[in-house]
Every structure is written in C-alpha cells, then in structure tokens.
Amino acid sequence: MDYKNFIGGAWLATAESTPNVNPSDTTDILGHAAKGTVADLDRAIDASHAAAPEWATSTPQQRFDVLDFIGTEILARKEELGTLLSREEGKTLPEGIGEAARAGQIFKFFAGEALRQTGDRLDSVRPGVEIDITRSPVGVIGLITPWNFPIAIPAWKLAPAICYGNTVILKPAELVPGCAHALVEIISRSGLPAGVVNLVMGRGSELGPRMIDSDKVNAISFTGSVPTGRGIAAACGANLKKVQLEMGGKNPMVVLDDADLELAVDACLNGAFFSTGQRCTASSRLIVTEKIHDQFVATLYDRMMALKVGHALEAGIQMGPVVDQRQLEQNLSYTEIAGKEGGKVLGGQQLELATKGFFMAPALISETTNAMRINREEVFGPVASVVRVKDYDEALYVANDTEFGLSAGICTTSLKYAQHFKRNAQAGMVMVNLPTAGVDYHVPFGGTKGSSFGSREQGRYAAEFYTTVKTAYTLP
Ligand code: NAD
Numbered sequence: 001m002d003y004k005n006f007i008g009g010a011w012l013a014t015a016e017s018t019p020n021v022n023p024s025d026t027t028d029i030l031g032h033a034a035k036g037t038v039a040d041l042d043r044a045i046d047a048s049h050a051a052a053p054e055w056a057t058s059t060p061q062q063r064f065d066v067l068d069f070i071g072t073e074i075l076a077r078k079e080e081l082g083t084l085l086s087r088e089e090g091k092t093l094p095e096g097i098g099e100a101a102r103a104g105q106i107f108k109f110f111a112g113e114a115l116r117q118t119g120d121r122l123d124s125v126r127p128g129v130e131i132d133i134t135r136s137p138v139g140v141i142g143l144i145t146p147w148n149f150p151i152a153i154p155a156w157k158l159a160p161a162i163c164y165g166n167t168v169i170l171k172p173a174e175l176v177p178g179c180a181h182a183l184v185e186i187i188s189r190s191g192l193p194a195g196v197v198n199l200v201m202g203r204g205s206e207l208g209p210r211m212i213d214s215d216k217v218n219a220i221s222f223t224g225s226v227p228t229g230r231g232i233a234a235a236c237g238a239n240l241k242k243v244q245l246e247m248g249g250k251n252p253m254v255v256l257d258d259a260d261l262e263l264a265v266d267a268c269l270n271g272a273f274f275s276t277g278q279r280c281t282a283s284s285r286l287i288v289t290e291k292i293h294d295q296f297v298a299t300l301y302d303r304m305m306a307l308k309v310g311h312a313l314e315a316g317i318q319m320g321p322v323v324d325q326r327q328l329e330q331n332l333s334y335t336e337i338a339g340k341e342g343g344k345v346l347g348g349q350q351l352e353l354a355t356k357g358f359f360m361a362p363a364l365i366s367e368t369t370n371a372m373r374i375n376r377e378e379v380f381g382p383v384a385s386v387v388r389v390k391d392y393d394e395a396l397y398v399a400n401d402t403e404f405g406l407s408a409g410i411c412t413t414s415l416k417y418a419q420h421f422k423r424n425a426q427a428g429m430v431m432v433n434l435p436t437a438g439v440d441y442h443v444p445f446g447g448t449k450g451s452s453f454g455s456r457e458q459g460r461y462a463a464e465f466y467t468t469v470k471t472a473y474t475l476p
Pocket of ligand 1: 406
C-alpha cells in the first residue's frame with residue numbers, strides 16, 4: 001500500500017517514501033508512506049488558505065452532514081480500522097478497535113455540536129445599542145500529532161476544526177501513516193470542499209517549523225513530547241500564532257491504606273501497562289501508604305507477571321509490543337537507571353517471542369523515592385515505579401511534586417480524602433477509584449503545569465481553541 005499525501009483534494013505521491021513497519025513483526029511492512037517536502041507543505045498551506053473563506057461560511061447543516069458521514073463510516077469499519085491500528089502501532093486488537101470506535105464517536109459528537117453553536121446577545125450599557133457576541137473560525141490550522149493514538153488524536157483535532165469552520169493541514173507522526181491516511185481517505189469522500197482537509201506526511205523537524213513560520217497558518221494544535229512542544233510554543237510566540245500543546249505526563253496514582261485492594265490493583269495494572277504504557281495519562285508513579293504497601297506491591301507484581309505479552313493481533317494478548325527500537329531502548333535504559341539509583345526492578349526484561357518485534361515484559365520498580373530520575377522523567381513505556389509514603393498528606397505532596405500535571409488518581413474508600421484530592425491534586429484530570437488513563441470523548445482533556453499549554457481539547461471546550469470571539473455593536 002502506498003500512502004500518498006492529500007493536498008487540495010488530490011492524492012499526490014512523493015519522490016521519497018518511508019516503510020511502515022509492524023512493531024509486532026518487523027518482517028511485516030504495511031506499506032510505504034509519502035515523505036512530504038517543504039514544497040508539498042507549501043502547496044497544502046496554499047490549498048487550505050484558498051478553501052478557508054468558503055468553509056468558514058458553510059452552514060451548520062453542511063458541517064453536520066460531513067462530520068456525521070465521517071463518524072458513521074469510522075464506526076461501521078471500526079474492526080478493520082482497529083486492525084490496521086494494532087498492526088501499525090502495536091496496541092492489542094481490542095484496544096485498537098476501541099480507539100477506532102472512539103474516533104467515530106468524536107466525529108459524531110462534533111456533528112451534533114455543529115448544530116448547537118450559539119452566541120450571546122446583550123443590551124449595551126449605552127441606550128438603544130445591541131451587542132452580539134459570536135464565534136468565528138480561526139482560519140488555517142496546522143495539526144501535529146504523535147504516534148501513540150494514531151486515529152483518536154487526529155480525530156479529536158480534525159473534528160472540532162471542521163465543526164467550527166476551519167481548514168487544516170494534518171501532519172501525523174512518521175511511525176503511523178496508515179491510520180492518518182485511512183482517516184483522511186474517509187474524509188475525502190465526506191463532501192468537504194477540496195482544500196479544507198490536507199494531509200502531509202514527512203519529517204516533523206522539517207515540516208513543523210515551516211508550518212509555524214507561514215503567514216497563512218493561523219494556529220497550531222500539537223500533541224507530542226515536551227521538548228518538541230516547547231520549541232513549537234517559542235516559535236508560535238515569536239510569530240504571534242495561536243497555539244495549543246498537549247505533552248507529557250508523570251501521572252501519580254495514590255493508593256491509601258483504606259483502598260479496596262483489588263480495585264486499586266486493577267486500576268494500576270490498567271493505568272500503568274495497558275496500551276504498553278504508551279499513554280500520556282499512564283499511571284507511572286504509584287504512591288502507596290505504608291500499611292497497604294507490601295500487599296499492594298506483591299499483588300500488583302503477580303498480576304503484572306500474568307499479563308500475556310505478544311503480537312498485537314494475536315487473540316488473548318493483553319500487552320502488545322513497544323512502538324519501535326528507539327522507544328524499547330529508552331524503556332530498558334530507564335529500568336537500568338532506576339536499578340542503579342536504588343530501585344528494586346521487577347520484570348522489565350526484553351522478550352524474544354515467535355515473531356521479531358519490540359517486546360518487553362512490564363516493569364514494576366519498588367523502593368523508589370520521588371527524587372529519582374525514574375520518578376521525574378517521562379519513560380513512555382510499560383514501566384511503573386512505587387513510592388512508599390506515610391499518610392495521605394505525604395501522598396498528596398509527592399503526587400504534586402512534579403513538573404507535569406496531566407492526570408492524577410487516588411484509590412480510597414474515604415470520601416474526605418477523595419474530595420480533598422480532587423480539589424488539591426495539581427492536574428487537569430483527576431480520577432477517584434479509576435485508572436489515570438481512559439477518558440471520555442465528550443468532556444475536556446488536558447493538563448496543567450508542564451503537561452499542557454493553551455486551551456483544552458475535546459468536548460465543548462474545544463471551541464476555545466478552534467474559534468475566535470467577535471463582539472459586534474449595533475445601533476438599529
Ligand atoms: P514527538 O514530539 O517526537 O512528535 C510529535 C509530532 O511532532 C510528530 O508528528 C513529529 O513528526 C512532530 N515533530 C517533531 N519535531 C518537530 C518540530 N521541530 N516541529 C514541529 N513538529 C515536530 O512525540 P511522539 O514521540 O510522537 O509522541 C510521544 C509523546 O507524545 C510523549 O511524550 C507523550 O507523552 C506525548 N503525548 C501527549 C498526549 C497528551 O495529550 N498530553 C497524548 C499523546 C502523546
């Protein structure tokens with residue numbers, strides 16, 4: 001399969017291409033992806049810019065029809081798209097299908113939102129004058145996405161962008177061109193005018209800066225790593241460009257003595273190791289009070305070691321491979337560092353299985369302190385560490401002692417501690433007796449501190465980023 005770029009309503013090949021490798025079996029090449037150049041990107045920016053006035057004045061019905069078409073088709077093909085996702089990115093098949101379904105639901109949600117756009121009408125403080133406050137599209141938006149949610153993250157940027165009348169250039173991560181291509185192929189048949197959605201695959205370090213420097217691009221929505229995000233924010237600031245960043249996490253999950261042990265272990269197993277730990281909301285720091293600590297670690301260890309690791313498409317597999325060799329090496333190096341710093345490393349070894357893939361056993365590192373690198377830096381793999389604390393107060397302090405602030409969880413049967421944690425955890429999303437990862441599609445998503453910058457994604461809050469507010473005064 002050749003994945004071409006989609007520019008101005010046409011599928012265009014490039015001189016160079018990149019192989020799309022299955023991380024469960026590196027002999028399985030899914031296809032070759034276009035390697036877009038700066039000239040390709042410039043064409044896509046021009047097409048987006050040219051299409052902007054028409055789409056900005058499209059009716060709510062047109063927007064509903066397009067978004068509903070896309071959502072309906074994704075949901076109808078969720079097994080096929082989920083299989084592609086799992087083959088390309090390595091999450092297990094149920095996880096892949098679940099993510100594809102979620103992408104469909106996001107489009108359906110924003111189809112409804114297209115019909116529900118409202119403004120405010122107020123009387124002026126001056127006699128006889130009326131005021132209308134309305135939302136207008138931002139214009140041309142660059143969407144830069146990571147590899148770990150290859151269909152859901154493009155969907156949660158594309159759907160609101162289209163819903164609120166913008167045009168876009170999607171630049172997906174190099175490792176997952178297949179999902180972006182499949183999504184844009186559906187979009188290409190949805191009735192959207194040419195140029196409203198463009199797809200340019202290629203190197204982020206080459207295309208990203210060009211997108212940000214272009215006068216024709218009005219805003220950038222980025223999800224990815226902290227260093228890339230910081231560079232984008234600085235460049236957007238210099239260009240006075242609207243920007244939204246969703247970046248890393250070092251998400252704490254507090255387990256108190258009064259927690260339901262089975263529930264806490266389930267939540268931590270899911271939060272730390274599902275999707276191979278490759279979730280920005282993964283529970284990577286398990287902060288456990290001392291009376292429950294030993295039993296919690298022993299039970300979680302047993303459950304973790306029982307997880308079936310293997311080829312993402314194989315039935316019964318509970319944890320797929322790591323996405324690529326570089327990420328695998330990073331994970332292994334962090335477990336080694338944690339061991340050298342004094343942590344007790346359980347599991348975490350590289351695995352040789354029937355197919356040649358990037359497999360590792362999940363890792364649990366106990367006896368760590370929050371000052372260790374393993375608790376300060378994002379690993380982005382199936383690696384969780386445990387910090388033993390005295391009581392709730394120390395747990396909250398340790399949970400907040402991080403530069404990140406995406407998601408935070410607590411397992412407790414105490415209403416008092418649950419309420420206090422919800423109010424005082426420094427995170428954009430807080431979970432009580434639920435994994436830190438796993439969120440709904442109709443409510444805002446995003447973090448505080450070093451995890452996010454700009455307005456929230458998803459739900460009705462997406463309008464903050466994808467629109468600009470206009471205040472009109474009229475003397476009738
Ligand atoms: P990454 O930063 O390497 O790449 C993300 C995207 O940015 C890719 O499309 C890449 O091509 C592009 N890019 C690279 N250099 C660029 C540049 N100089 N200018 C513009 N774009 C550039 O991240 P990744 O490895 O693909 O994804 C993993 C990271 O994403 C993790 O840190 C994870 O926490 C984060 N993530 C965050 C969220 C969230 O919502 N907070 C969700 C998923 C993933």
